[in-house]
Amino acid sequence: MSEFLSDGLARNYVAGSWAEGDRGAVIAVEDPGTAEHFADAAQAGEVTLANALESARQSFERGDLADMQPSARGRMLLRVAREIRAIAAEGADILCRESGKTLSAARDEFEEAALYFEYYGGVADKIEGKSIPLGSDYVDYSVFEPHGVSAQIVPWNFPVSIAARSLAPSMAAGNSTIVKSPELDPIALALLGKALERAEVPAGAVSILNGVGGDLGACLVASSEIDQIVFTGSVPTGQAILRAAAETVTPSLMELGGKSAAVVFKDADIDGLMASLQSGIFFNAGQVCSAMARVLVHRSIYDDVVERAVSLADGLRAGHGMENPEHTPVISDLQLSRIEALIATGEREGVRVAAGGVRLDRKGYYWAPTILADVAPSARVAQEEIFGPVTCITPFDTEAEAIAIANGTEFGLVAGVFTRDLSRSHRVARKLRAGQVFVNEWFAGGISTPFGGVGKSGFGREKGLEALYNYVRTKNIAISLKG
Ligand code: NAD
Numbered sequence: 349m350s351e352f353l354s355d356g357l358a359r360n361y362v363a364g365s366w367a368e369g370d371r372g373a374v375i376a377v378e379d380p381g382t383a384e385h386f387a388d389a390a391q392a393g394e395v396t397l398a399n400a401l402e403s404a405r406q407s408f409e410r411g412d413l414a415d416m417q418p419s420a421r422g423r424m425l426l427r428v429a430r431e432i433r434a435i436a437a438e439g440a441d442i443l444c445r446e447s448g449k450t451l452s453a454a455r456d457e458f459e460e461a462a463l464y465f466e467y468y469g470g471v472a473d474k475i476e477g478k479s480i481p482l483g484s485d486y487v488d489y490s491v492f493e494p495h496g497v498s499a500q501i502v503p504w505n506f507p508v509s510i511a512a513r514s515l516a517p518s519m520a521a522g523n524s525t526i527v528k529s530p531e532l533d534p535i536a537l538a539l540l541g542k543a544l545e546r547a548e549v550p551a552g553a554v555s556i557l558n559g560v561g562g563d564l565g566a567c568l569v570a571s572s573e574i575d576q577i578v579f580t581g582s583v584p585t586g587q588a589i590l591r592a593a594a595e596t597v598t599p600s601l602m603e604l605g606g607k608s609a610a611v612v613f614k615d616a617d618i619d620g621l622m623a624s625l626q627s628g629i630f631f632n633a634g635q636v637c638s639a640m641a642r643v644l645v646h647r648s649i650y651d652d653v654v655e656r657a658v659s660l661a662d663g664l665r666a667g668h669g670m671e672n673p674e675h676t677p678v679i680s681d682l683q684l685s686r687i688e689a690l691i692a693t694g695e696r697e698g699v700r701v702a703a704g705g706v707r708l709d710r711k712g713y714y715w716a717p718t719i720l721a722d723v724a725p726s727a728r729v730a731q732e733e734i735f736g737p738v739t740c741i742t743p744f745d746t747e748a749e750a751i752a753i754a755n756g757t758e759f760g761l762v763a764g765v766f767t768r769d770l771s772r773s774h775r776v777a778r779k780l781r782a783g784q785v786f787v788n789e790w791f792a793g794g795i796s797t798p799f800g801g802v803g804k805s806g807f808g809r810e811k812g813l814e815a816l817y818n819y820v821r822t823k824n825i826a827i828s829l830k831g
Pocket of ligand 1: 502504506510528529530531559560561562564565566569580581582585586588589603604606636733761800805806
């Protein structure tokens, strides 16, 4: 057992100290790979939240981060990156067990979190304003200032890297931040508090709370004490948060779900496509907002692609994340039931289950890698986010038809084009309704490439320099020199 979990309880990191749950409450956390209890997280309630809000406000008013020399703020973020690497082995072990993902993916997640702190650490002293010419009687300039207290709600699929994705630019810009971890796997994210503590981030500038979404999360976003909301999660929760934000008129960033399509033309490199399919829909058991949830294939190569996809899916070795298998469990029994129910609707709508389509017969929450073929674009499985290791394959005849099908859902997070034709790749990429388009490699890009959705996939962008500007607001200062 890790040092952090020496008594089996992950505490809340609030005002620079480690707090028990309100009245001793805990959230029991399971290992999805065994369906057994793993550890507990101290459950934050009203008292802990009030403490976090007060300490965040005080830290902001004191100017702990905002008035720090920007280059010193940058160095502080670099120290956080170093401390994240120092806890990565312990953290990856925890993350693997509480989320079900592979140990190596959990290590990568901590590394990605460190990279976010390095990236935004490097830009903390480059958030430059501008001077606006108004003639010789005026001096006019715009500055970027932090919002104040940023409330950030994190999902369970990549709790550590998604938290870092928002927290690092928020800190770089000088905000105080309160992070609400996901109740299904809060512990590795709680450990991030250790990295902040060891990096000597001022007490109160960042708090990390373990709490239940509809309870603590709802109270946090409804609070009049926050100045910004950053939400990553599902559409219905995003909509509920936006309703709360409307009451207090709080600026919000929404990173929501997806139903992203790869468009595969007849000249595509099929080996490359299969490698992309494996990572695109089977990595993290398909629980990725930007997963390759649909594959639209030119009819001339359709049968071949379906056959190869089926043999890929059937050949994946399932196992507990600690064994670094090719296929891992989904997060919970509830998630398994949701997948099962949606696939049943697909079968009623005439979809062909070409591979998988069943729970795996082993302890834990395993769904077989699934290929649904002959999927009508209007089928529920082609329209709704399944959030599991399930992709839908659909044939098309023309480029225009493929674009129409790809754009024919209410989402618009990412999309893909697979072709060797350079002109076609640019032309189709421009027409796809998505915040990011991958050409010939799913998940191409990285922490420096802007990411976010259109339509019900949300608004605002994370990652890259672009994200930084979500975490500041513009103030213009106009000075008359007359008289
Ligand atoms: P979810 O919406 O159920 O929960 C996300 C977070 O919101 C959790 O921390 C939860 O506790 C909290 N929450 C729940 N109800 C709340 C409420 N009423 N008020 C405030 N907070 C509340 O989503 P999930 O199941 O954790 O994550 C999966 C979803 O997230 C998928 O739809 C996926 O596509 C999406 N996602 C999007 C991105 C992105 O960057 N666009 C990244 C990862 C996941």
